[in-house]
Amino acid sequence: MTDEALIVLENVNKWFGPLHVLQDVDLSVARGEVVVVIGPSGSGKSTLCRAINRLEPIDSGRIIFDGQALPAEGRELARLRSEVGMVFQSFNLFAHKTILENVMLGPVKVRKEKKAVVQDRAMSLLERVGIANQAEKYPAQLSGGQQQRVAIARALAMQPKALLFDEPTSALDPEMVGEVLEVMTSLAREGMTMVVVTHEMGFARHAADRVVFMADGQLVEQATPDEFFANPRSDRAKDFLSKILTH
Amino acid sequence: MNVLIDKFDVFAGGFWLTLQICVLAAIGALILGAVVAVLRISPVPPLRAVGTAYVTVFRNMPLTVVMFFAAFALPALGSNADFLRIPGLDVVFTRLGTDLPYFRFALIALTLYTAAFVCEALRSGINAVPPGQAEAARSLGLTFGQNLRYVVLPQSWKASIVPLGSVIIAMIKNSALIGFFGVVGDLSQSADQLTSAEGYAFIPVAIGISIGYLIMTVPLGALLDRIERRQAVAAR
Numbered sequence: 001m002t003d004e005a006l007i008v009l010e011n012v013n014k015w016f017g018p019l020h021v022l023q024d025v026d027l028s029v030a031r032g033e034v035v036v037v038i039g040p041s042g043s044g045k046s047t048l049c050r051a052i053n054r055l056e057p058i059d060s061g062r063i064i065f066d067g068q069a070l071p072a073e074g075r076e077l078a079r080l081r082s083e084v085g086m087v088f089q090s091f092n093l094f095a096h097k098t099i100l101e102n103v104m105l106g107p108v109k110v111r112k113e114k115k116a117v118v119q120d121r122a123m124s125l126l127e128r129v130g131i132a133n134q135a136e137k138y139p140a141q142l143s144g145g146q147q148q149r150v151a152i153a154r155a156l157a158m159q160p161k162a163l164l165f166d167e168p169t170s171a172l173d174p175e176m177v178g179e180v181l182e183v184m185t186s187l188a189r190e191g192m193t194m195v196v197v198t199h200e201m202g203f204a205r206h207a208a209d210r211v212v213f214m215a216d217g218q219l220v221e222q223a224t225p226d227e228f229f230a231n232p233r234s235d236r237a238k239d240f241l242s243k244i245l246t247h
Numbered sequence: 248m249n250v251l252i253d254k255f256d257v258f259a260g261g262f263w264l265t266l267q268i269c270v271l272a273a274i275g276a277l278i279l280g281a282v283v284a285v286l287r288i289s290p291v292p293p294l295r296a297v298g299t300a301y302v303t304v305f306r307n308m309p310l311t312v313v314m315f316f317a318a319f320a321l322p323a324l325g326s327n328a329d330f331l332r333i334p335g336l337d338v339v340f341t342r343l344g345t346d347l348p349y350f351r352f353a354l355i356a357l358t359l360y361t362a363a364f365v366c367e368a369l370r371s372g373i374n375a376v377p378p379g380q381a382e383a384a385r386s387l388g389l390t391f392g393q394n395l396r397y398v399v400l401p402q403s404w405k406a407s408i409v410p411l412g413s414v415i416i417a418m419i420k421n422s423a424l425i426g427f428f429g430v431v432g433d434l435s436q437s438a439d440q441l442t443s444a445e446g447y448a449f450i451p452v453a454i455g456i457s458i459g460y461l462i463m464t465v466p467l468g469a470l471l472d473r474i475e476r477r478q479a480v481a482a483r
Binding site: 053094 | 290377379380382383384385386387388389390393397398401402
């Protein structure tokens with residue numbers, strides 16, 4: 001891990017109408033770092049995650065990715081997004097394309113890579129997430145856990161510099177959460193830069209380098225997982241942890 | 248009822264001319280409507296404004312008024328719509344090439360008017376695609392055009408096809424107006440000719456032209472039902 005920051009948010013503010021969903025948020029994510037964002041619903045975690053590749057435009061402040069400020073909508077932004085993979089809560093696999101086509105679309109159309117090269121890479125990624133034998137099926141024919149693993153493979157096919165996960169396991173049946181977290185954990189070990197919004201405290205404990213706790217649009221505290229779960233400093237975090245860790 | 252047999256050639260000729268203008272206007276309206284729909288969902292605000300203005304004007308004006316504009320304003324501007332005398336096309340659709348411009352004027356009016364409805368039918372299909380699909384495409388780095396072409400439009404067709412069919416059926420019936428704007432020999436103008444000029448009884452003639460329109464609209468409706476049923480099965 002190097003110390004040079006890959007993602008930097010400075011003084012970021014965002015409103016949904018009168019609702020101040022991101023309040024003066026400062027965050028910096030180093031290359032190879034795994035940052036897990038936790039907090040109660042409606043605290044702005046998803047918005048924070050989606051702001052990083054400008055799926056949600058911000059109202060003020062700056063977001064810098066790999067030394068470059070996020071450009072406005074257009075080709076430049078498209079190029080930047082191609083370097084930041086994103087995995088959604090609801091998978092969002094392209095419903096009219098096969099699993100293999102889903103994984104190949106970005107590299108072929110955005111990067112203009114040769115189909116044969118992309119196909120080899122796509123198949124080895126599907127192999128890696130354990131779905132190579134389903135390559136010719138359509139998303140609706142797969143379970144939620146399988147679809148989410150394809151979504152991760154699709155993001156990896158672009159060879160991104162960072163991956164954003166927006167509650168990747170929240171829409172899954174409990175028995176399928178493990179298979180997705182396993183893939184994410186192995187990515188974290190390999191040094192992928194990751195920002196993960198999740199409610200999976202187990203994942204935060206083993207895989208995160210840093211836990212960021214958000215509440216009411218503010219970044220309340222951040223610490224290593226050991227420190228955060230053992231000795232949360234803020235009352236909001238203590239309250240949150242007492243509610244989720246008692247069951 | 249003898250008129251149906253005696254004047255069969257008139258009915259057949261009327262049917263053929265109405266079919267011609269409908270085929271041409273349908274093609275024109277589908278192309279123009281698609282362009283306007285892309286304008287309306289474009290990320291560039293001025294383009295969106297142009298698209299919205301187009302739909303507002305042509306969806307809200309009576310077709311008769313659009314026909315009037317085409318038939319009177321174009322000649323006033325010194326145009327006989329000669330750009331529609333497309334070589335090759337005017338061999339099949341002979342009226343495109345004639346010196347009398349009324350067929351071309353009517354075609355322009357019908358196309359402009361119908362395109363507004365085509366645009367909205369296409370857009371309703373686009374809106375039926377879950378927003379997560381376009382979001383995933385954007386997050387991969389696809390541009391607006393690529394997003395439409397590879398992700399959104401291929402999925403929007405399913406939801407567009409039935410409303411589009413209704414728009415085209417309405418257009419076929421709307422084409423009955425063209426006889427009042429100088430076009431000679433389409434189905435409804437033939438009826439007028441047979442009853443007022445040649446003195447045939449109205450009801451048999453009306454039955455005759457109704458059959459002509461039904462031959463075009465009923466199979467189209469049946470085709471749409473079939474597509475809809477197939478989609479319902481596929482969605483299960």
